[in-house]
Amino acid sequence: xxxxxxxxxxxxxxxxxxxxxxxxxxxxxxxxxxxxxxxxxxxxxxxxxxxxxxxxxxxxxxxxxxxxxxxxxxxxxxxxxxxxxxxxxxxxxxxxxxxxxxxxxxxxxxxxxxxxxxxxxxxxxxxxxxxxxxxxxxxxxxxxxxxxxxxxxxxxxxxxxxxxxxxxxxxxxxxxxxxxxxxxxxxxxxxxxxxxxxxxxxxxxxxxx
Amino acid sequence: xxxxxxxxxxxxxxxxxxxxxxxxxxxxxxxxxxxxxxxxxxxxxxxxxxxxxxxxxxxxxxxxxxxxxxxxxxxxxxxxxxxxxxxxxxxxxxxxxxxxxxxxxxxxxxxxxxxxxxxxxxxxxxxxxxxxxxxxxxxxxxxxxxxxxxxxxxxxxxxxxxxxxxxxxxxxxxxxxxxxxxxxxxxxxxxxxxxxxxxxxxxxxxxxxxxxxxxxxxxxxxxxxxxxxxxxxxxxxxxxxxxxxxxxxxxxxxxxxxxxxxxxxxxxxxxxxxxxxxxxxxxxxxxxxxxxxxxxxxxxxxxxxxxxxxxxxxxxxxxxxxxxxxxxxxxxxxxxxxxxxxxxxxxxxxxxxxxxxxxxxxxxxxxxxxxxxxxxxxxxxxxxxxxxxxxxxxxxxxxxxxxxxxxxxxxxxxxxxxxxxxxxxxxxxxxxxxxxxxxxxxxxxxxxxxxxxxxxxxxxxxxxxxxxxxxxxxxxxxxxxxxxxxxxxxxxxxxxxxxxxxxxxxxxxxxxxxxxxxxxxxxxxxxxxxxxxxxxxxxxxxxxxxxxxxxxxxxxxxxxxxxxxxxxxxxxxxxxxxxxxxxxxxxxxxxxxxxxxxxxxxxxxxxxxxxxxxxxxxxxxxxxxxxxxxxxxxxxxxxxxxxxxxxxxxxxxxxxxxxxxxxxxxxxxxxxxxxxxxxxxxxxxxxxxxxxxxxxxxxxxxxxxxxxxxxxxxxxxxxxxxxxxxxxxxxxxxxxxxxxxxxxxxx
Numbered sequence: 001x002x003x004x005x006x007x008x009x010x011x012x013x014x015x016x017x018x019x020x021x022x023x024x025x026x027x028x029x030x031x032x033x034x035x036x037x038x039x040x041x042x043x044x045x046x047x048x049x050x051x052x053x054x055x056x057x058x059x060x061x062x063x064x065x066x067x068x069x070x071x072x073x074x075x076x077x078x079x080x081x082x083x084x085x086x087x088x089x090x091x092x093x094x095x096x097x098x099x100x101x102x103x104x105x106x107x108x109x110x111x112x113x114x115x116x117x118x119x120x121x122x123x124x125x126x127x128x129x130x131x132x133x134x135x136x137x138x139x140x141x142x143x144x145x146x147x148x149x150x151x152x153x154x155x156x157x158x159x160x161x162x163x164x165x166x167x168x169x170x171x172x173x174x175x176x177x178x179x180x181x182x183x184x185x186x187x188x189x190x191x192x193x194x195x196x197x198x199x200x201x202x203x204x205x206x207x208x209x
Numbered sequence: 210x211x212x213x214x215x216x217x218x219x220x221x222x223x224x225x226x227x228x229x230x231x232x233x234x235x236x237x238x239x240x241x242x243x244x245x246x247x248x249x250x251x252x253x254x255x256x257x258x259x260x261x262x263x264x265x266x267x268x269x270x271x272x273x274x275x276x277x278x279x280x281x282x283x284x285x286x287x288x289x290x291x292x293x294x295x296x297x298x299x300x301x302x303x304x305x306x307x308x309x310x311x312x313x314x315x316x317x318x319x320x321x322x323x324x325x326x327x328x329x330x331x332x333x334x335x336x337x338x339x340x341x342x343x344x345x346x347x348x349x350x351x352x353x354x355x356x357x358x359x360x361x362x363x364x365x366x367x368x369x370x371x372x373x374x375x376x377x378x379x380x381x382x383x384x385x386x387x388x389x390x391x392x393x394x395x396x397x398x399x400x401x402x403x404x405x406x407x408x409x410x411x412x413x414x415x416x417x418x419x420x421x422x423x424x425x426x427x428x429x430x431x432x433x434x435x436x437x438x439x440x441x442x443x444x445x446x447x448x449x450x451x452x453x454x455x456x457x458x459x460x461x462x463x464x465x466x467x468x469x470x471x472x473x474x475x476x477x478x479x480x481x482x483x484x485x486x487x488x489x490x491x492x493x494x495x496x497x498x499x500x501x502x503x504x505x506x507x508x509x510x511x512x513x514x515x516x517x518x519x520x521x522x523x524x525x526x527x528x529x530x531x532x533x534x535x536x537x538x539x540x541x542x543x544x545x546x547x548x549x550x551x552x553x554x555x556x557x558x559x560x561x562x563x564x565x566x567x568x569x570x571x572x573x574x575x576x577x578x579x580x581x582x583x584x585x586x587x588x589x590x591x592x593x594x595x596x597x598x599x600x601x602x603x604x605x606x607x608x609x610x611x612x613x614x615x616x617x618x619x620x621x622x623x624x625x626x627x628x629x630x631x632x633x634x635x636x637x638x639x640x641x642x643x644x645x646x647x648x649x650x651x652x653x654x655x656x657x658x659x660x661x662x663x664x665x666x667x668x669x670x671x672x673x674x675x676x677x678x679x680x681x682x683x684x685x686x687x688x689x690x691x692x693x694x695x696x697x698x699x700x701x702x703x704x705x706x707x708x709x710x711x712x713x714x715x716x717x718x719x720x721x722x723x724x725x726x727x728x729x730x731x732x733x734x735x736x737x738x739x740x741x742x743x744x745x746x747x748x749x750x751x752x753x754x755x756x757x758x759x760x761x762x763x764x765x766x767x768x769x770x771x772x773x774x775x776x777x778x779x780x781x782x783x784x785x786x787x788x789x790x791x792x793x794x795x796x797x798x799x800x801x802x803x804x805x806x807x808x809x810x811x812x813x814x815x816x817x818x819x820x821x822x823x824x825x826x827x828x829x830x831x832x833x834x835x836x837x838x839x840x841x842x843x844x845x846x847x848x849x850x851x852x853x854x855x856x857x858x859x860x861x862x863x864x865x866x867x868x869x870x871x872x873x874x875x876x877x878x879x880x881x882x883x884x885x886x887x888x889x890x891x892x893x894x895x896x897x898x899x900x901x902x903x904x905x906x907x908x909x910x911x912x913x914x915x916x917x918x919x920x921x922x923x924x925x926x927x928x929x930x931x932x933x934x935x936x937x938x939x940x941x942x943x944x945x946x947x948x949x950x951x952x953x954x955x956x
Contacts, residue, residue: 100401
């Protein structure tokens with residue numbers, strides 16, 4: 001993060017701003033609002049950059065439509081947690097290694113920490129907060145409580161979102177199948193056997209919609 | 210002692226976790242999940258050298274980056290008053306001084322924070338932190354324990370003196386003996402929740418902290434000491450804690466940095482460690498190289514034991530734990546010599562991790578016993594029974610309770626031990642080699658001090674409050690269960706509030722002592738509540754003044770007269786009848802002085818059946834049975850989960866977990882969850898956990914002993930022993946990966 005590679009990083013940062021100035025002053029003049037060009041000329045380039053670097057995003061989260069402006073580097077997970085304040089989806093590693101951030105995008109399980117928010121334009125996101133129906137818990141949520149499929153609870157939303165998708169995908173035929181297709185969701189408290197029991201119970205009771 | 214708890218050994222009805230709904234709906238809020246107006250984000254930049262000094266640090270790029278509010282380094286860090294007068298702001302461990310973040314230019318380990326960047330968004334803070342540029346005067350790093358044992362002297366002091374019980378070297382004269390060296394790498398807690406601190410200052414001398422901590426009051430104390438604040442002005446909140454396993458037992462430097470940063474900017478601040486930072490900034494279980502020697506008579510009686518351990522610590526703190534203690538405590542052996550050495554290396558400070566000390570020490574001890582059993586041609590359980598300690602070998606005291614024999618029997622029966630052919634390398638399942646192994650775990654059963662508020666309301670509900678936190682075992686659930694049974698109030702009418710430093714002081718959740726410590730407070734509070742209820746019932750005509758607490762039954766939310774249950778009144782009516790809004794009790798429960806005459810331990814016995822593939826060295830754990838003497842089981846469902854969870858942690862240590870540092874640079878190689886392997890679903894079979902479930906009559910009024918540590922302690926040895934039985938190969942270095950099995954020579 002520091003030392004030898006730093007010059008390159010600094011150079012890159014510098015050229016990013018120069019690029020913005022150049023683009024606003026010349027080539028991108030037809031695209032950039034006049035105010036932005038003026039801002040750049042008035043050395044308010046950071047404010048301009050702030051505006052320029054955000055992209056429009058229309059998404060639906062748990063049935064609710066959102067019309068947003070977000071930086072392209074914002075992950076879906078950070079958008080959910082920091083901007084929409086839906087903190088049910090968890091950050092356990094930020095590298096797609098633990099599964100705590102699992103959400104459904106158009107019904108498919110996705111690691112939200114590895115997904116940029118701007119790539120979800122027009123998509124429907126379901127998080128743990130959107131799984132239940134009013135006051136009624138989803139059968140998987142019920143089963144996790146009944147089978148004690150968690151301890152600290154931090155990996156739990158990701159486990160549940162993954163478990164629901166696992167059944168939908170047809171990957172919950174037997175214990176080995178469940179264990180294989182749930183292996184992207186780490187639980188450090190070691191609730192795995194109980195999670196498998198919870199999933200089997202939901203399958204037995206008719207699966208998930 | 211409340212008779213109620215000793216009437217039956219049957220497990221109580223399974224209570225679902227009282228915080229279950231919050232956890233499965235995403236409503237449970239952890240330390241980084243509080244939205245405060247004007248929130249700022251702190252990101253730490255780390256040193257990329259291991260040892261040396263910072264000669265220059267350029268923060269201009271970061272300061273100019275969009276959204277950046279402040280950059281803190283050792284050059285401009287506000288003074289922390291607690292640093293100056295030598296009080297350790299981050300609660301030093303057992304020697305030395307905690308890392309004083311941004312206090313000087315000295316680099317003590319790779320990844321040590323050199324700057325805190327504060328910005329208006331997480332992304333901007335993260336980017337700006339990448340622009341911090343430092344120049345160093347670099348020195349050669351020294352991080353290898355093997356090297357240190359050759360060239361360095363271990364620390365000296367009372368904790369590191371040789372302990373000789375009976376005759377030294379007695380094992381050498383025994384007719385049957387073994388002598389081996391066992392190696393265990395660094396293990397890292399890696400709770401799923403990243404360590405996080407959210408801070409809001411209200412003026413110069415008042416602060417609220419949302420912290421990932423196993424000790425609400427200990428965090429409050431640390432903050433008070435560091436910033437010289439009054440107790441009433443430091444509010445610590447930890448309603449939900451996403452795992453700890455020891456890593457959240459102390460207030461780490463990043464929390465002090467967050468407090469510092471928020472104070473400097475005057476804005477609320479959230480600081481979340483990255484997963485790689487979780488490997489260097491919040492402790493780990495130290496690497497250890499241990500020699501074990503055991504000598505026995507031909508009948509299996511132990512004549513002497515020797516256990517010498519070497520482990521690592523940082524250059525700035527002498528972290529130590531009871532690595533060799535179990536060898537002194539578990540078996541009846543008159544002649545035991547132990548020596549514990551720690552070496553100071555250019556690494557961050559280790560800390561307690563689940564089963565601290567014993568998890569490491571049990572590996573050579575319980576593998577050593579297994580080696581000895583084969584040398585004696587004796588069943589390994591029989592060998593343990595022949596050396597069963599009837600009194601504490603350390604001090605001759607009787608045990609307040611010990612049901613280890615029962616645990617051996619229970620586990621032996623459930624794993625179907627009689628199917629084991631004693632001969633190694635004799636059992637097969639198709640092309641797989643099959644082996645059975647077992648081990649014992651031990652951990653002291655402790656009880657501390659706890660304060661608790663109990664309020665019984667006129668609507669019949671009961672509120673319990675204590676400033677503890679629950680990192681996962683299910684503290685609130687167990688406490689509700691204890692109160693429900695004691696008071697005869699349904700669990701859904703009882704609420705346990707925790708995670709708030711303004712509540713009556715509760716214990717830190719560590720050392721397997723929460724249920725014992727806090728459960729005693731709940732139990733005592735219920736006794737007092739009953740007395741106060743009886744007192745209040747005097748005013749009711751129903752009982753005609755006959756309200757001695759002994760003559761009343763308390764069940765189903767009602768008082769009734771023993772022998773005439775037509776005379777009954779609900780708790781609510783008693784309270785209303787006495788013109789009260791509630792009956793309040795503040796309980797301060799302290800350890801039972803009678804315990805001075807006793808020793809108390811919890812025990813686990815782990816049994817595993819493994820399959821080993823002879824061509825690939827792959828190990829599959831086929832069946833796991835763990836049986837425990839953990840006193841009375843208060844909450845069966847959560848207790849079973851806790852035992853299973855500890856076993857999963859032990860399985861990780863046995864087969865996959867290994868913290869790797871590149872000693873050429875002193876830098877971590879596998880500081881993420883893709884490269885540091887922890888068990889995943891596919892690694893974990895069905896696990897059977899059983900409890901002897903007999904109460905300890907002295908330790909606390911509930912009868913419980915600890916459980917969290919014994920669940921893991923000894924498990925790695927059981928796996929190693931099973932692999933030996935399957936293959937005839939004795940693997941003495943963890944993790945037992947396929948390469949080690951393939952390279953090892955068979956007997």
